[in-house]
Amino acid sequence: MGTGCCQHLGTIGDASQLVLHFKDDDQPQAAVEMGGNFQPIDVYLKQITLELGGVDKHARTLLQAILHRLDGERKGSDVTAEPGVGAIVSGLPGVGKTVLAKAICKSLGVQTIFLNAADIFQTYVGQSEAQLVKIFERAMLQSPSILLIDGIEAIAGARRGLADSQSALEIGVLGALLASLEKIKASSHRVFVLGTTTRLGDMDAAVLSNGRLDQVVNIEPPTQRERLEILRVMTRTWQADELNDAFLNQLSETTGGFVGADLLSLCQKALQCFLNEAAANKKSDSVVRPHHFEKALAVTYPSVLQTHHVSQKKQQPESTSIQRSAVGGSGGLFAGVYGMQDAIQSLQVSLIEPLQDCSRFLAFGTTPPKGVLLTGPPGSGKTHLAHAIADVVRRHGLASFVSVQCSDLLTKIVGDTEKALRELFATARNAAPCVLYFDQIEGIAPLRGFDTSTEQTFDRMLSMLLVEMDGFNTSRAKLERSLASDEARIAFLKQHVVILASTTNKELLDPAILRPGRFDVHINVEFPDEDARCAIILDALSKIPVAYSADLALDSREALARYMAQRTGGLSAGDVSTILREAAMACMRDDLSAVSVAIKYVTQALDAATSATPSSNMADGMVLASNRNAGNSGMRFKRNHGTTRRSATDTPRASRNRYKANPPDFYLLGEQYPAFKQ
Template identity: 25%
Template sequence: MPINPHQPSNTIPGLAEHVETLQQNIMPYLNRNSTLQHSCTVLLSGQAGSGKHSVVTYVCHLLNLHYFQIDCQNLIADTPGATESKITDMFRRARVYSPCAIVMSSVETIGRNRETGRIDNRICTALKKSIRSLVETSTDADLPVVVIATCHDKSNVVSDIRSLFLHQIQIEAPNERERYEMMIHASRFISASRDINYHKLAKHTAGFVLGDIFELFRKTVQVSIQRILQKCAIGSRLSWAEEQCLAMSGVTSNHCDVEDALTQMQSQRADNIGMPKIPDVHWDDIGGLEDVKSHILDTIQLPLDHPELAATGLNRSGVLLYGPPGTGKTLLAKAVASQCALSFLSVKGPELINMYVGQSEANVRRVFQKARDAAPCVVFFDELDALAPNRGRSGDSGGVMDRVVSQLLAELDGVNASEDVGKQVFIIAASNRPDLIDPALLRPGRLDKLIYVGISENKEDQLKVLIAQTRKLNLSPTVSLKEVADRCPVNMTGADFYALTTEAATNAVRRHIQQSISNYMDDTVCAVEQCDLIEAASKIIPSVSEEQLANYRRVKSAMAR
């Protein structure tokens, strides 16, 4: 049955722009003196949970229109004739409740044959005739009927049906300000503490839509209840009745609860391509590489701090980090995203390759669409040589890699088409073999900044790396990291220093266990001593040989710009 929607008087937080657009599209058709000779048809697209039906319901409330909703999946029958009959009957019943809005949800499900998947012209024609009949058979006394269709992706709608809708509105992922407004609105439905930092949460929820934000606060309540139950269950487990009493008594959610719920949601939603989020990596985690840090910050932070550079075309779209494995290329990309408070989307090249025709290119498009939804964002392509090899040399019979490279080039060209500095997407790629990458990717305007990330060339830089790697270890006050660095080979990478500190921590644990066995009452804290580090340094073997380093230096000279 059609209903008159009841919404609060204030607008929908974070969706006010889409509400205004839909209202402006419909209002001219509500005037009886209008000379328009066609019906008002609107196609509203957006991902699941973006607020399509909330926008439609609220606009119907503002314009005093009845809300007549039909799920297009219920229109599909066993035969095209039965489907045509259902469509005709739907429009006939809707006209009884005029003025009203016919809301066709999931419109992408109709127009195709259920068995073959081909376009069914009979269904498309039936829908076209039904929409035309709203004007052709109406009289001056009839009130208007608006047709609004919703879908997740308008490209999945049959072209003949998509052409019937004169107005098309795309609900994109909200920006940081809109997410902040949505969170303020959603938190009113729970008992929220005053310590919740909504600005920080809005920055860390890039890519979230209205439905995700409501789900976040629903999970927050669950986390808050579990926290209270754990504190109350001292020494024993609470009974089911006691847990229910605590839950019903009301629990106040604080900022830590929201962060725990956000972590759970991001881990649950992670797929093979990942979810954009701000990493927890800082400059203190990276030792040395000062020149590399400054080059990357000039490429990314400078356009953010000075938006006028983007208007003059001085900003760079991408950076390629190349060098031996284990030198910290991935850590650098994460630290830059954390330093600049940008969303970070990590993509490994082989993850995008799919056996089905066209799916690999679709995965590339999906990565950049996620980045645009989470902008400003850093997209990090690890092992780029596996994703974008030289075209014509990949050797696959279907030419899959050539098409993937072509799609990647097209996306890189349009990555910063938006003039809004808040919608910028930065590309950082890493590779151990830059000579295998297609040269078209390395031209100016794409990955136009090539930065060599090598090993620490002197003992001072090695000491900085060692300090960064031991920052989270419990070191004895008598430890001299300079002496340890002097004992290390010259060709050690950051990964080798990580292996050294891990081995030293393992040596400390073994020694502490042996001391505890010999002295049963030993309550001393396990700390890494100088002897543990010296022993680990004597056993470490560098992962990159001198010959390999010489090859990388030759590659650096060949690719120097």
């Protein structure tokens, strides 16, 4: 043809095949026929899993949707269906949405146009819509092609009406997006639009319907098996014999709630620990070892919990062991907790054991409790016990622990309190297995019918709490006998969220939240007995230099601890510790140069503490108030001149009638303080 400089070899048609060979590459790239025929899905899936771990299911779903659009005439199929224009990949930040989308585009070898949705918006009117239309036209000219839009919610936000602050620019860009999707749908161009988003609920319904981006692939936080695959891929080239499958399996169980970005951060921190150690020791033959991961794990936490107060104690490397120990007594997992053997045993069975091994519950055909309620008088050690549980589940890698102050959930904006509570439970589900701790839960679950505010904040908040406790299937995970033990355990831990709460008076809580199925286990925490007080004092004396005296037969730490334990009956653990602290302060007030605390300061502090009994404090004009609803409905007890009377002057008339019909059992205070028994 032409002038003869070229030789006519043939005509390129639909049956022609183009194979690309690159220099220094023995294997050709994925062959793409001019007619649009692709290789089987398993070929592409194998390439993707070499780069990413734990994405088999989602990658296969996306590949099927893409190939259906780009290669509609699949061989061996007698039934044809109208292919969708695109799909949406949703999930939490860091789960790997964009990385997976890019890996799929790379494996297919087709033309890919990457677009950051936030870059569409321009300064002048009409430029944003024109730029978006231009990008879609470019994708159609280069078909078969994939248009990857990262953060698509920026240009596909939901239309919320005239009262909303949504600008005309956003509405115009949304209209241009819908028109471009319709143009691709009506044409024969083989273009697939793949969008990623972290806020699927904020997208306009028109984008997700009518054959546009109607297929949604939701990527959840990885399971234990998927985390193991991710860790294998990340540590494949590290050349460390100690990082075998057994260690990586333990590490994957320890990192519950971690997403792909968190695991990458963990590996990077472990590698940094190795580099710092190698630089300090000047070793050139060092390799990454398990203790590097243990150091990194002590300072790495699930990103989904960053907005909440998580158990994030900086522990010593030797205490951050990934190996799980058997549940023992208070000297084992709950070291430092004294006088709570019954409470610890109940917590081990109802909370710790399901996290360690749920096979026993599976064998008995039952499910673990959904909620555990700690009750007891102030100072009995409920919060201290909850902190001990947080240390156990974090140190042994059993679960995430989220501590919530109920007062932090209250806001002045109507509806924001329920929204904060709903988002809190959603976060706990994403970080499962998770322990959600509510301190002083009576602040958000009071008796209904006593909220006299216009907005009925506390009643609405209690209703939301009940809905969330019944709505998520945590402890009611499907533990079926037909499932294998490992599969059942993985399925259980993936959705296990247990609620731990504490209150000083169970009578202040609404009965609906106390029924079985919500707070199944009620654990009463009492003041420590004499042996427990002796153990507490011994532990405190080990940190204080005391000059023991032989004259008072207090010549040893054990003798002083037993003497103090006998005289501190009815005091809490905090009161006992305060005695020794006050003795040390009195010694320093007298002589700052003293090297030890004389025994006289201990006896003086002990005499002062034991002489101030709760009864005398109550008789000294102390006023107790139940002021649950910011003073709107209060019941006060006043002690004036030896008489006890009840004042409800602050309570509206309607509320006073409800008090008469169903009075709260505030007279239980008389059982604790004899001054009320009149």
